[in-house]
Amino acid sequence: MPYLDFNGKKIETDDEGYIQNADDWSKELAEFMAKKDGLELTKEHWALIDFIKDYFAKNGQAPSIRNVAKKVAEVCNLPNVRAGNKHLYVLFPQGPALQLVRYAGLSKPTGCV
Amino acid sequence: MADYKIHELTGKIKIPKASPGIMGTETVQPADESDMKELGFPPKLQEGWKEKALGTFKQLLDNNKALKDYMDICVRCGACTDKCQFFLGSGDINNTPVGRAELMRNVYRYYFTTAGGGTPFTEDVLRKWYSYFYQCSECRRCARFCPYGIDTAEITMAAREIMDSIGMGQKYATHVIHQVYWSGNNMGTDEHALKTVLGEFEEDLKDETGKDIRIPLNEEGAEVLLVPPSADFFALPHTESLLGYAKVFHKAGISYTISSYASEAANFGMFIGSYDNAKKINKRIWDEAKRLKVKRVVIGECGHAWRAVYNYSNTMNGPFDFLDNRYLQPTHICDFTLGLIKDGTIKVDKSANDEFVVTYHDPCNVSRASRMGSKPGDQFTIPRDLIKSVANHFVDMRKGTTKAETFCCGAGAGLLTEEIMQTRINGVMPRMQALYEVVEKYHVNYFATICAICKTQFSAMFPKYGYERDMVGGILQLVGNAIVF
Numbered sequence: 001m002p003y004l005d006f007n008g009k010k011i012e013t014d015d016e017g018y019i020q021n022a023d024d025w026s027k028e029l030a031e032f033m034a035k036k037d038g039l040e041l042t043k044e045h046w047a048l049i050d051f052i053k054d055y056f057a058k059n060g061q062a063p064s065i066r067n068v069a070k071k072v073a074e075v076c077n078l079p080n081v082r083a084g085n086k087h088l089y090v091l092f093p094q095g096p097a098l099q100l101v102r103y104a105g106l107s108k109p110t111g112c113v
Numbered sequence: 114m115a116d117y118k119i120h121e122l123t124g125k126i127k128i129p130k131a132s133p134g135i136m137g138t139e140t141v142q143p144a145d146e147s148d149m150k151e152l153g154f155p156p157k158l159q160e161g162w163k164e165k166a167l168g169t170f171k172q173l174l175d176n177n178k179a180l181k182d183y184m185d186i187c188v189r190c191g192a193c194t195d196k197c198q199f200f201l202g203s204g205d206i207n208n209t210p211v212g213r214a215e216l217m218r219n220v221y222r223y224y225f226t227t228a229g230g231g232t233p234f235t236e237d238v239l240r241k242w243y244s245y246f247y248q249c250s251e252c253r254r255c256a257r258f259c260p261y262g263i264d265t266a267e268i269t270m271a272a273r274e275i276m277d278s279i280g281m282g283q284k285y286a287t288h289v290i291h292q293v294y295w296s297g298n299n300m301g302t303d304e305h306a307l308k309t310v311l312g313e314f315e316e317d318l319k320d321e322t323g324k325d326i327r328i329p330l331n332e333e334g335a336e337v338l339l340v341p342p343s344a345d346f347f348a349l350p351h352t353e354s355l356l357g358y359a360k361v362f363h364k365a366g367i368s369y370t371i372s373s374y375a376s377e378a379a380n381f382g383m384f385i386g387s388y389d390n391a392k393k394i395n396k397r398i399w400d401e402a403k404r405l406k407v408k409r410v411v412i413g414e415c416g417h418a419w420r421a422v423y424n425y426s427n428t429m430n431g432p433f434d435f436l437d438n439r440y441l442q443p444t445h446i447c448d449f450t451l452g453l454i455k456d457g458t459i460k461v462d463k464s465a466n467d468e469f470v471v472t473y474h475d476p477c478n479v480s481r482a483s484r485m486g487s488k489p490g491d492q493f494t495i496p497r498d499l500i501k502s503v504a505n506h507f508v509d510m511r512k513g514t515t516k517a518e519t520f521c522c523g524a525g526a527g528l529l530t531e532e533i534m535q536t537r538i539n540g541v542m543p544r545m546q547a548l549y550e551v552v553e554k555y556h557v558n559y560f561a562t563i564c565a566i567c568k569t570q571f572s573a574m575f576p577k578y579g580y581e582r583d584m585v586g587g588i589l590q591l592v593g594n595a596i597v598f
Contacts, residue, residue, distance in 0.1 A: 015142060015284075016531070061306035066352045067313055082583055085349050089582065095573070098531070110289050111299030112379060112415075112529060112565035113348040 006032050018101075018108050025105035033103050037094070041103070045091055047075045049104045062106050065113075068096055117535055119577055120202065120542045122549040126514075128195045129204035136205040136539075140240075141247045142532050144282030148291040152390055155280035162279040163234050167224055169278040173271050174225060180271050183263045184221045187211060193255040193265070198520050199248050202539025207245045210255035210265040216241055217272050243281055246272040248536045250528050251384065252477035252521035269526070270386030277385055286381045286527040290390055297397065298343035298377035304331070307373050310346050318356060322598045326363040328355075328371065331405070335370035337362070338402045339446075340378045340422070341413030342565035350586040351568055354414050357593030361450050364459045364596055369411070375401035378418030379565065383425075384526040392429040395421060399430045408437035411444050414587045416476030416564030417525065419445060420483045445485050447563060450592055451499045461595040466504035469559035471591065472551050473497055473509065474544065474571070475519035476564035493517075499588055500561055503595035508555045514547040522562075524570035541574045552580070560584045561591065 001020070004011040006029055012020040017033070019025060030049060034041045041049075051071050055063045063071075065088075066081060072091070073084030092099040097109050146156035174181045193210040195201065200208040207213055220238065222231030232238060251266035259265075276282070292301040302310070311328040318326040329335065339362075345355040362369045375397040382391030402410050410433065412422055422443050426433060433441055453459045473496060479485070485492040493516045501507050514520055523540020551557040560575075562568060562585070571585045 059306050059309050061302055061309075064310055064313070064347045064352060065349045066317070067310075069349060070317075081349075086581075086583060089576075109300060109347065110285075110292055111347075112342055112344040112569055113300070113351075 004029075004033070014107075016108060019105050022105055030103040030105070034099075037099065039092075039099070044075055045103075048072065048091070048100055052100065052106065053104050056104070056106055062101055062104075062109065065096060068100070117538050117577070119538060120545070122545060122578060124546055124550040124553065126201060126543045126546050129201060131206055132204040133206045136203050136208060136248060136536065137241070137244055139248065139533050139536050140244045141527075141530065142284035144284045144287040148284070148287040149280060149282050151291045151294060152277075152282070152287055152387070154277045154282055154287075157280045159280060162239075166234060166239075166275050166279045169275045170220070171225070173274065174221075177271070179264070180267060183214070183265075183268055184218055184225075186261050187214065187218070187263055188261070190260065192258050192260055196255045196258045197249075198252075198254070198523055198540045198543045199250075199536060202523075202542040203536075207241070208248055210259075213245050213249055214263075214265055214268045216245060217268055239276075239281070242272055243276060246276070247283060247527065247533065250477070250521045250523065250525035250540065252525055253481045254477065254518070254521060257481060257517055266526075270383075272386070273384075274386035277387060283385065283527055285530040286385050289381045290385075290394070293377055293381075293394055293397075297372070297374045298346075299379055299381070300343045300347055302343060302346060302376065304373035307346065307371075307376060311371070314352065314356060314359070318359060322360075324363065324598055326359050328359050329369065330371050331373055332368075332370040333405050335368045335405065335407055337367060337369035337409045337411050338375070338398075338405055338407040339369050339371050339411050339413065340375055340398055340418070341371070342378045342415035342418055343376055344565035344569065345413055346376070348565075348569060350572070350583070350590060351414075351565055353590040353593065354587030357587065357589030357591075358413060358446060360593050360596045361446075361453065361459065361589070364598075365453050370405060370407070372401040372405060378412050378415040378422065380418060380421035381527065383417060383421055391421065391425070395426055396430045398422060399426060399433070402433065403435055409440040409444060410436065411446055411449050413446050414563040414565065414589060416478040416567060417482075419485075420478040423483050423485075445495070447496050447499050447588060448486050448491075450589065451495055451502065454499070454502050460597045461503050461592070462597050463503055463505050463595060465595045466559075466591050467506070469504060469591070470506040470508065470555055470557045471500055471504050471559040471561050472507070472548070472557045473500060473515075473588075474522070474560060474562040474567060475516055476562060476567050477519060477521045477525060479563060480519050481517055496561075496563055496588055500591060503592050508551050508557060510547040510551055514543065520544045520547070522564070522567040522570040523574070525566055529566050529570055537570060538574065538577060541570065541578075545574070545578045548580075558584055559586060559591070561586055561588050563588055
């Protein structure tokens with residue numbers, strides 16, 4: 001199994017860097033993963049990470065990208081879903097599935113997405 | 114992020130200089146053992162794989178006369194060589210349809226012909242199979258140009274089936290199929306999560322239109338079973354078309370339901386060449402249509418799903434003879450919607466889409482592997498007529514890149530996965546060149562298509578080629594914009 005070397009601990013991940021045990025997740029780990037991608041997490045990033053973590057806890061699944069884009073629009077004062085979606089990729093340049101979901105400690109969405 | 118080679122956009126599709134083996138290191142992620150077991154395959158490559166592989170190969174040759182012909186009849190005329198987007202984008206000879214098929218024909222000649230020749234099935238040959246048969250999107254563009262009618266997609270499917278049988282599966286496709294078996298869809302969205310998501314979309318529709326537009330789930334006795342690709346529940350721009358379907362049903366006053374058990378139109382069983390898995394996935398739709406007592410099955414915007422359901426349901430799981438006898442075949446959402454607009458049931462305001470200059474990308478599986486409507490060629494005219502019925506500005510891309518000669522998006526048949534990104538970038542290149550022309554000439558700013566894989570692939574590729582991600586959208590998204598409430 002691949003792993004992340006984090007604070008002297010070995011955190012198990014899958015081949016693409018998504019953590020395998022939800023208990024391993026911490027804010028520091030999320031920041032660590034983002035830094036490895038060259039990304040500094042801001043207040044806006046955190047609003048979204050918290051949002052999808054809460055949603056997952058309630059529904060057992062990550063929210064739809066439409067729902068995330070609405071949240072971006074709300075957090076960043078943008079007029080609509082379309083603008084929210086655009087800004088989502090400014091915040092997470094590799095996209096929500098590859099970055100936002102991974103930093104939140106959830107598994108990668110599969111299928112035609 | 115890795116450095117990828119992005120092709121320059123000039124509008125021209127040039128035949129590249131041959132670079133043999135340049136894509137040889139590009140390989141998909143091997144399947145997880147648990148997914149392989151669930152699909153009925155050995156979990157991983159084991160001792161004695163060669164005999165096992167040759168056994169499967171022989172079985173396929175015995176059972177599939179077409180495959181045997183495809184092995185025998187190629188005359189190396191070269192008509193296919195410059196027709197594959199993966200060759201055009203890479204220059205690798207193994208990415209020409211004949212070059213790719215030759216990897217298999219060599220093994221065929223060595224073991225199964227009296228004349229002999231060819232090469233023994235070594236580990237190195239197997240490694241090449243694994244690499245290059247997962248750089249083919251089974252789009253059948255090459256088959257369109259083969260004077261002998263060889264369908265190279267069938268060769269790819271057979272090669273993948275042989276590899277499945279010895280434990281050499283692909284992670285992406287096998288995992289997706291496993292998800293379908295426990296959740297009903299590729300995403301692994303269970304009934305509870307699906308209900309929540311659909312409820313959110315109903316609220317969004319209320320906010321937008323002020324109307325109570327429903328997206329019902331598991332409602333017995335509805336007239337229509339709607340089967341969208343599950344990406345429509347999750348991704349953008351896909352969900353915008355789902356909202357479009359909901360508006361169409363609402364305005365037409367036709368009751369419908371989505372099923373959680375059959376909440377997936379896609380059929381990845383076809384991609385990996387597994388008849389058994391394709392049949393099992395297909396049966397879920399068939400069973401749900403029966404259980405929910407619907408009169409009609411309508412399929413959403415998904416390319417290969419349309420092929421799987423429309424072409425294969427009958428032979429795989431028997432006729433849909435329990436449906437209303439006017440609708441014994443499933444109906445495509447575009448066909449369904451165009452009929453309702455034409456007969457005046459749904460009123461539209463075309464000016465709602467005036468900000469868009471629209472072009473249309475024919476998904477390979479809709480255009481070359483299936484049909485639609487009642488006349489030959491309706492799979493080309495219905496989507497275009499539907500766009501023109503809801504938008505004032507439409508232009509087609511260059512002849513030779515559309516309809517039956519459409520280029521693939523570069524990510525079909527299990528290629529929509531990150532580890533083979535350069536293959537996807539290569540494969541999309543010809544389509545991007547054709548798009549470049551209409552953007553320069555006509556300022557196209559809406560790229561419509563009716564396939565979930567195409568939408569995701571283009572949304573990821575457009576920014577790499579310098580275009581906005583949100584130019585990509587569905588046709589039912591345009592319909593949704595134009596419906597008058």
